[in-house]
Amino acid sequence: MNVTFRQLRVFRAVAQHLSFTRAAEELYLTQPAVSMQIKQLEEAAGIALFEQVGKKIFLTEAGREMYHYARAIDQQLTEAETVLESLKGIKHGRLVIGVASTVNYFATRLLAEFSRRNDGVTISLDVTNREGVLALLETNDCDLVLMGRPPEELDLTAEPFMENPLVVIASPNHRLVAQRNIPLSELQQETFVVREPGSGTRIAMERFFAEKGVQFSTGMELSSNEAIKQAVQARLGLAIVSLHTLELELEAQRLLVLDVERFPIRRRWYVVHRRAKRLSPVAQAFKSFVLTESHALAELPSLVQNLKGAVL
Ligand code: PGA
Numbered sequence: 001m002n003v004t005f006r007q008l009r010v011f012r013a014v015a016q017h018l019s020f021t022r023a024a025e026e027l028y029l030t031q032p033a034v035s036m037q038i039k040q041l042e043e044a045a046g047i048a049l050f051e052q053v054g055k056k057i058f059l060t061e062a063g064r065e066m067y068h069y070a071r072a073i074d075q076q077l078t079e080a081e082t083v084l085e086s087l088k089g090i091k092h093g094r095l096v097i098g099v100a101s102t103v104n105y106f107a108t109r110l111l112a113e114f115s116r117r118n119d120g121v122t123i124s125l126d127v128t129n130r131e132g133v134l135a136l137l138e139t140n141d142c143d144l145v146l147m148g149r150p151p152e153e154l155d156l157t158a159e160p161f162m163e164n165p166l167v168v169i170a171s172p173n174h175r176l177v178a179q180r181n182i183p184l185s186e187l188q189q190e191t192f193v194v195r196e197p198g199s200g201t202r203i204a205m206e207r208f209f210a211e212k213g214v215q216f217s218t219g220m221e222l223s224s225n226e227a228i229k230q231a232v233q234a235r236l237g238l239a240i241v242s243l244h245t246l247e248l249e250l251e252a253q254r255l256l257v258l259d260v261e262r263f264p265i266r267r268r269w270y271v272v273h274r275r276a277k278r279l280s281p282v283a284q285a286f287k288s289f290v291l292t293e294s295h296a297l298a299e300l301p302s303l304v305q306n307l308k309g310a311v312l
Contacts, residue, residue, distance in 0.1 A: 003044045005077070008070045010037040011049065015067040018057055018261070040151050040286055075140055085280040091120045093282030098126045098136040100147040102201055102225060102242045105267055106162070107146050114289050121282055129223075131198030137274055143283035145272045146290070148200035158270040159287075163295050165243045165264035166204060167257045171235045173257075182260045184214050191219040191237035200267075201225075205240045208265050229255060240265070247299065 013023035014034065022030045042049050049063035059067060085093050089149065099107045104127045111123055126136060150158050168187070176182055176190075195202040209216050219237045222228050225245040232239045233254055243264065249255040273279065273289045279287065281299045 001044055003041055005073075007037050007041040007044075008073055010034055011066065012070040012074055014038060014050070014057075014065060015059055015070070018059075020057070033089065059071060067068050071139075074199050078140060078281050079278065080281045082278055084247050086278075086284065090281045090285050093120070093280055094122045094124070095144075095280075095282045095286055096124045096126075096142045097286070098128065098133040098142040098147075099144040100130050100133050100145075100200055101127055101284060102148075102164070102199075102245060103146045105225075105242075105244045105247075106164055106269075106294075106298065110294060113293070113297060114286055117289075118282070118285070127199045127215055130203065131199035137272065140274065140277075141272065143277075143280065144287060146269060147272055148204070148267055149270055155275045156272050157275050158272045159291060160268040162269045162298060164267040166201060166208075166240050166267060167243050167246075167264045168236050168238055168240055168260050169229070169232050169246070169249075169255045169257050171233055172253060172256050174235075174238070174258075176258055180259050182258060184212055184261055185258065187238070188217075191217050193220045193222060193223070193231040193237045193239045194218045195228060196221060196223040199223075201240065201242060204265055204267055212262065242267075272283050 002070045003060060010023065010027060010029070013026050014020055017023055017026070020031050020034050020038075023029075029035070033291070040051065045066065047062045048056045048060050049066055051060050052058075090289065097107070107125070111125065115121060115123055126132075126142065128136070130147060133145045133147045134150065135147055136153070137150075137154070145163075148164065149160075170177055176186065179186075192205075194205070220231055225241055228239045228241055229245065229249055231237065233249075238258070243257075246255065246257070247255050250257070271287055273283075273287075
């Protein structure tokens, strides 16, 4: 069968997303270019790999078989790349990092310092939510991920490197800002703006309230921490966010942290990779850097110094 790696890579992306448009976006190609690669691959294979039902596309049985092999070939290629990288050493390596959106406030500081110390290293950074970084690990599309605690059933190595306290924020003229040790039951009167369902912050918030038996009402759902903060400033409700996302707003007093009992929710960030992954020297160096240096680079607003609250 006369196929190219490029065709396989395009096929893998289309099969993963079941969408020519999303595959084209991911690969920075036009949609006709993606369709052309798939057509050529199907011709070379001599059998249809996709079928269209209504507006949706699906893999045929042959397509599912091909997907299995395309992923295996891709993983072998990535492994070959890692081995070659390790022969080049850390001086000219490439580092592919996936970062949960909440961690990105801090991760850019880490990456900046790491690249200052290792100026031959090229870094590629993918910022997405918890669900997204778990998918990156699943498809082996990154060296390391920085995120909240990953699920235990996955075959991953996860080492904690930083506290990630989640706090309740309000606009400065909210009725609760002057109150101390606000009972959790008070929050039942309030509306919360929340992150999207794939967000680690959202999952932690829901778990915390469920454990404490607190019913809360949700208003708007927004898919970024920045949008959440804007919504709280616009008095659309309260929200629960990582303290790391708040540096500027607290300084400018555009938002305030409420003093609620059992808060902050104490989470931690982890540096994560697949257990079987052969880390390149650059990835290994970055992992050690995160574990040993991140504390010195953290500039959490001062209320983190005397953390109390619930551990999740
Ligand atoms: P996010 O954060 O998915 O809410 O951005 C990741 C996490 O804290 O797990």
